[in-house]
Amino acid sequence: MIVVDAAKCSGCSRCEVACSFFHSGKVGRSGARIKIVKMEQIGIDYPVVCQHCVERYCLKCPEHAIEIGPLGQVIISPTLCTACGLCETLCPIGAIELFEDIPYVCDLCGGDPVCVKACTLDAIRYEPENSQTVSLKPFKSKSRHLSPEQKRVRFASAQSEPIREAWLSQRRA
Amino acid sequence: MLNVIGGRGLNSTRLYEELKRNVDPLSPENMLLIGVGPLTGTLLPASAYTTVSGKSPLTGILGDSAAGGFFGAELKLAGYDQIIITGRSEKPCYLLVSNDNVEIRDASHLWGKDIWETTAALRKELGDNAIQIAAIGPAGENLVKFATVACNNSRMFGRTGMGCLLGSKQLKAVVVRGKKRITVADTLRYADLCRKLETDILNHPEYEQRNALGSTLLMKALNGIGILPTRHFQEGVCPYVDEISGETLAERYKVKNKSCFNCNIHCSRYFITPQYEGEGPEYETLCSYTSRLGNSDLEFALKMTTFLNRMGMDSLSSGETIGWAMECAQRGLLTKEDLDGFDFSWGNTETIEKILRMMVYREGIGDAFAEGTRSLARRFGKGTDTYAFHVKGLDMICGDPRGIKAFGLCYAIASRGGDHLRAEPFFELTERYDEAEKRWGIREIADRLAVKGKAVLVEHTERQALISDCLTMCKNIGLSMDLMNVEFASQLLTAGTGLKFTPERVDDVLKRIIERDRLLNIDFGIEPSQDTLPERFRSEPLKEGASKGHIVPVEEMVKEYYKLKGWNERGIPQAKARKRP
Numbered sequence: 001m002i003v004v005d006a007a008k009c010s011g012c013s014r015c016e017v018a019c020s021f022f023h024s025g026k027v028g029r030s031g032a033r034i035k036i037v038k039m040e041q042i043g044i045d046y047p048v049v050c051q052h053c054v055e056r057y058c059l060k061c062p063e064h065a066i067e068i069g070p071l072g073q074v075i076i077s078p079t080l081c082t083a084c085g086l087c088e089t090l091c092p093i094g095a096i097e098l099f100e101d102i103p104y105v106c107d108l109c110g111g112d113p114v115c116v117k118a119c120t121l122d123a124i125r126y127e128p129e130n131s132q133t134v135s136l137k138p139f140k141s142k143s144r145h146l147s148p149e150q151k152r153v154r155f156a157s158a159q160s161e162p163i164r165e166a167w168l169s170q171r172r173a
Numbered sequence: 174m175l176n177v178i179g180g181r182g183l184n185s186t187r188l189y190e191e192l193k194r195n196v197d198p199l200s201p202e203n204m205l206l207i208g209v210g211p212l213t214g215t216l217l218p219a220s221a222y223t224t225v226s227g228k229s230p231l232t233g234i235l236g237d238s239a240a241g242g243f244f245g246a247e248l249k250l251a252g253y254d255q256i257i258i259t260g261r262s263e264k265p266c267y268l269l270v271s272n273d274n275v276e277i278r279d280a281s282h283l284w285g286k287d288i289w290e291t292t293a294a295l296r297k298e299l300g301d302n303a304i305q306i307a308a309i310g311p312a313g314e315n316l317v318k319f320a321t322v323a324c325n326n327s328r329m330f331g332r333t334g335m336g337c338l339l340g341s342k343q344l345k346a347v348v349v350r351g352k353k354r355i356t357v358a359d360t361l362r363y364a365d366l367c368r369k370l371e372t373d374i375l376n377h378p379e380y381e382q383r384n385a386l387g388s389t390l391l392m393k394a395l396n397g398i399g400i401l402p403t404r405h406f407q408e409g410v411c412p413y414v415d416e417i418s419g420e421t422l423a424e425r426y427k428v429k430n431k432s433c434f435n436c437n438i439h440c441s442r443y444f445i446t447p448q449y450e451g452e453g454p455e456y457e458t459l460c461s462y463t464s465r466l467g468n469s470d471l472e473f474a475l476k477m478t479t480f481l482n483r484m485g486m487d488s489l490s491s492g493e494t495i496g497w498a499m500e501c502a503q504r505g506l507l508t509k510e511d512l513d514g515f516d517f518s519w520g521n522t523e524t525i526e527k528i529l530r531m532m533v534y535r536e537g538i539g540d541a542f543a544e545g546t547r548s549l550a551r552r553f554g555k556g557t558d559t560y561a562f563h564v565k566g567l568d569m570i571c572g573d574p575r576g577i578k579a580f581g582l583c584y585a586i587a588s589r590g591g592d593h594l595r596a597e598p599f600f601e602l603t604e605r606y607d608e609a610e611k612r613w614g615i616r617e618i619a620d621r622l623a624v625k626g627k628a629v630l631v632e633h634t635e636r637q638a639l640i641s642d643c644l645t646m647c648k649n650i651g652l653s654m655d656l657m658n659v660e661f662a663s664q665l666l667t668a669g670t671g672l673k674f675t676p677e678r679v680d681d682v683l684k685r686i687i688e689r690d691r692l693l694n695i696d697f698g699i700e701p702s703q704d705t706l707p708e709r710f711r712s713e714p715l716k717e718g719a720s721k722g723h724i725v726p727v728e729e730m731v732k733e734y735y736k737l738k739g740w741n742e743r744g745i746p747q748a749k750a751r752k753r754p
Contacts, residue, residue, distance in 0.1 A: 010439040012432035013243070017216060020354065021364070027215050028250050028354030029303070037302060038243070040326040041289055043428065043443035043450060099352070120375070120437045121430065153302045167428045171445040 001052040001072060001130050002034065002106060002113060006156075007163045009123035011038050011045025018118035022109060030099040033106040034115050034124075037149075037156035042164060046156035047124055049115075050074055050095040050106040053136040057090040058105075072131030073108040092139035093155040094148035178666070178679070179210035181237055181642035182686040183255055184226035188235065189689045194696040198230040199316065199341040201261035207248070207307070207347065208256075210645035212669045214249035214355050214434070216367040218374065221246045221434035222645035223307075223324070230341070231318040231334035231490065231545050232566035232590050234697045235690055238321075238335050239594075241433035242328030245645055247305035250351025262343040265314075267295070271350040280345040284314060287483035288323045295348055308346035309336040310485030312533045316340050317543040319490035319568075323482060327452035328433075331487045333567060333589055358671030366665050370656060374437055377654050384430070387440030388456035388649070389419025391572075392464075398602075398621065399718025400576035403464040404519055405496035406562060406709060409573045410718035417463040417471045419456070426475060433647065440649065446472050454478040454488070460571035461492030466499060467519030477529065484533045491532060493561075493568035494542045494549055495525055500560045507553060513538040562707045564591030565699060574710050576720025577601060579618075579627040579634075582730040585704050586631070588690040596635040597652040601627065624726055628733035636683040643683075659683070687738075688746045701744040704731045 013029070013036050020031035029035060034049040052072045059066055065080035066087060074096070076087075083101040090096075096105040106113075108126070116126045139158070143151055177186045184206040196202040206226045213220050223245035229236025248256070251272050258268070262277070265284040269276045283291050288310040296302050305324060313320035313336035320336030321329045330336070339345075357363045374380065382390050392414060395401040399409040415421060422444065431441035431452050443452050454462075454475065462474040481488050495517070501507040502517040509516060515524045515538070531539025541549055546568050550561035562569045567590025574581030579598035587595035600609070601621045609618040613633070615626035634652060640662045641651030651657030659676045666674040705711070706727050714722045732742070740746050 007429060010430040010432035010441075012436055012439060013434055014218075014437060017435050021216055024354065025360045026354035026356050028352070030250075030352045031354045038325070039302075040452065041293060043431075043445070043452070045431075121439060147300070149301055149303050167445055171426060171428065172447050 001127060002049045002108070002116065003125045003127050003130060004047050004049070005123050005125070006044065006046045006160055007166070008121045009036070009045045009047060010121055011036055014118040014120070015047055015115035015124060018114040022114040031104065033104045035094070035097075035152060037152045039153075039156070039160075042160070043167075044156065044160040044163065046160055048093060048095060048152040048155060049124075051093065051134040051136060052131040053134050054132050055136055055140075056132075057092065057136070057140070058087040058096060060090055061087055069107075071108050071111055071128065074105045075107065076103050076105065078102075088148060089144060091148075092136045092143045092151060094151035097148040176682060177686065178640075178643035178682060179213075179254060180208050180222070180645040181224045181226065181239065182639060182682070183643070184208040184224055184237060185235060185690050185693065186686065187255075187257070188226060188228070189693045192228060196228060198228045198233060198236075198338065201342070202259065203228050203338065203341070205258040205335075205338050205342060205344075206255060207258075208645070209245040209248050209254055210643060211254070212357075212665060213645050214246035215357055215669065216364060217435070217644075217646070217665065217669075218367065218371050219433065219436040219438070219647040219650045220644055221436070222642075222647060223248065223330075224642060224645060225307075225322055225330045225335040227335065227338045228697070229333040229566075229589070230316070230337040234565055234590065234694045234699055235588050236333035236335060236338070237589060238330040238332045239642065239645065240322075240324060240328045240330045241436075241647060242325035243434045244305045244307050244324035244328070244349065246434040247349045247351045249355060250353050251349050252351065252353055256347065258342060258344065261341065265343050265345050267346040267348055268344065269299075269348045272352055283345050285311065287311060288485050289326050289483050291346060292326055295346060299348070301350060304348055304350045306346050306348050308485075309339045309344075310483060312484045312486040313337055313340035314345075315533065315535050315543070317486055317532060317535070318545045318548075319487040321485045321487050323485055325452075327482045329482070329487070331489065332592065334487070336485050357669045359668040363665070363668040366661075366668055370661075371437055373656050374650060374654070377656070379654060380438070383438050383440050383649070383654075386419040386423060387442060389422055389454070389459055391456040392418040392459060393420065395572060397719065398576055399715060399720035400573035401464055402460060402571050402573055404467045405465060405500040405560070406573055407500070408717065409576060409715045409720055411464040413469040414464070416469050417459070417474065419459070421471060422459070422475075425471070436647065438650070444475060446475050449476050449479045451479040451482060453482065457571050458488035461488045462525070465492055465496055465571060466525060468522060468525070469520065470522060473522045477525070480526075480529060486529070486533060489570055490545060490568040491529060493546045493563065494532070495528060497546050497549065497557070497560050497562070501553075501557045504560075506555050506557050506560075511553065559708060562591075562709070564706065565703050567591045569707070573715065573720070574706060574725050575715050575723045577621050578624050578725055578730070579621075579630045581706055581710060581725035581727055582627055582631045582734060585706050585727050585731055586734055588687075588694055594638060594648055596631045596638050597648055598627070598630045598634045599653040600630060600634065600655065622720065622723060624730065628730050628737055632734060632737045635687060636680065639683045639686060640679065643686075691740070691744070691746055695745060704744055
């Protein structure tokens with residue numbers, strides 16, 4: 001999976017740009033499968049991407065259009081998918097989002113993720129062996145009525161707490 | 174739009190063609206233009222600037238200011254190249270642009286809020302953290318003449334008072350959400366060109382330092398060459414530079430790098446002090462609130478950075494009003510009684526803090542300060558205008574031109590007033606003598622202290638700056654790192670838009686824009702006598718440091734510059750009769 005070290009992230013969005021361009025030849029956050037949450041007031045920029053979670057909530061797809069690939073990545077069948085949007089609703093952290101009736105989720109670019117290559121700050125890494133180590137259960141409750149962006153903000157806020165603590169103890173000790 | 178390209182050129186061309194010349198900048202008739210480049214928001218690194226333009230409330234001439242961040246790319250993703258705002262709202266409002274939907278909404282509840290509060294409130298009320306917001310703070314609402322507009326909280330459209338212009342229209346913010354995707358004409362060719370630029374950036378000899386310090390590297394660099402404005406340009410060397418340098422800022426307060434959209438330099442920074450935190454400061458703000466005012470307290474400068482960012486007020490112009498007052502007080506031209514009882518001694522942080530707040534809310538003497546240094550000096554008279562360091566009403570930036578001659582010329586002729594970014598002739602600082610010989614046949618161009626050839630350099634880099642501005646690209650990369658030029662731009666534009674841009678064609682477009690800007694300013698009433706520098710820089714040699722003994726012979730440089738431009742001795746383009754495009 002893609003492992004994030006948000007303490008190093010400058011929020012430049014080069015990962016989003018590279019992802020969108022690689023997959024479609026077009027550039028735009030809507031077409032990216034990794035999305036940065038920017039929280040200027042606390043200095044946090046947090047790239048949110050599929051965590052290959054233990055729970056695999058998205059597998060509850062009613063059309064059975066979703067399966068897990070050999071790299072642990074989520075694979076969505078374009079022929080089976082009816083764009084019902086349930087996977088978007090089920091993902092607790094907004095890592096799946098529909099755009100123009102197509103669900104966008106990280107596919108690891110077949111094992112050589114372009115976002116990782118685009119990042120010049122080592123804020124995102126690819127760890128092939130690391131899969132299904134993260135539980136997203138804490139983020140599941142009350143996530144149903146949030147938009148993907150709101151879920152990403154909630155996830156990023158929680159995940160960045162230790163970063164803030166480290167910064168504050170370093171600069172305000 | 175083959176004739177204007179985009180960004181600053183697109184904006185100023187529209188002003189040239191549509192703006193009634195004699196309008197009061199604060200009247201409803203003044204235009205407020207927000208423009209991006211044709212390639213903004215694409216794969217092109219560091220191309221996400223946005224330019225805001227209009228007739229400047231501060232200077233009364235062409236006004237514009239550019240900022241990075243994420244607003245420009247979002248505007249492009251919503252499907253727009255330019256927003257044109259005229260008129261005036263009866264009550265506070267904000268403009269919401271969401272893809273194809275455009276609405277003007279009530280902002281009464283936001284009026285009075287600072288920029289950070291406004292951004293947070295809008296994101297909450299619209300239920301979307303990903304919207305991009307360009308907003309003004311209390312300074313803009315109160316029509317401080319050098320108020321700023323900010324996006325991403327701390328990315329400032331800082332100069333020429335564009336925040337005041339928004340305030341005059343009762344426009345609190347422009348909010349953009351763009352969910353589209355951008356395509357280019359020749360994808361593979363375009364990707365190759367972008368990759369080349371990315372590689373050139375990464376391999377640039379200045380990359381490491383720019384990544385670590387951004388523009389704050391200039392504190393020590395300029396001190397080293399004796400041109401760091403100290404005590405309002407009385408000295409060019411600051412004895413306590415190590416306490417206020419970019420290096421010290423990074424070591425003590427920086428926690429991480431920050432960046433604009435799709436840039437691989439990440440030159441900005443997030444800082445945390447015991448009491449404050451935020452993004453920034455850039456060099457100009459850092460210097461404006463440290464050495465320029467005789468202040469050695471770095472933490473105080475960071476506190477002022479957050480204050481100015483929240484309130485939306487330009488650090489250079491606000492700093493110059495204070496520097497002017499301090500020097501006038503030092504020389505006995507102004508007394509405490511003149512200045513509401515304030516003690517304007519060098520580095521008096523208590524005074525600085527109080528006067529800034531009074532400027533924002535136009536209280537007491539702050540009301541006069543909020544009009545800008547030129548107006549202040551006119552009001553007080555008594556010879557204080559000798560120490561008002563502005564060109565055409567725009568306060569000078571933090572670089573003493575006596576040790577960087579081409580910059581001196583640039584401040585004198587820049588179409589928005591005393592500013593370096595119109596030409597940023599950084600080349601003269603690089604000591605690339607062979608390259609100077611190759612490009613212009615004049616080796617001295619690479620020597621910052623030489624006068625010879627500097628008009629040639631400025632005439633050239635003015636176009637290099639403009640092409641960066643038309644692409645709304647960062648000029649640190651385009652100019653300072655010397656990575657953008659007409660040839661490369663024409664390749665990018667051709668691959669990006671599918672229109673045929675030849676270098677000759679692009680160069681011709683740039684020349685026409687510069688000429689039109691000049692004609693516009695002449696219509697606004699500028700005189701050739703204003704193409705100059707404040708007297709100190711023309712006649713008072715620097716007393717110590719690596720630029721000791723130098724002044725700027727600006728008069729002869731301006732004359733040569735006119736000649737190179739094909740303008741007459743009064744600085745009027747001779748092609749005035751040329752048909753408008």
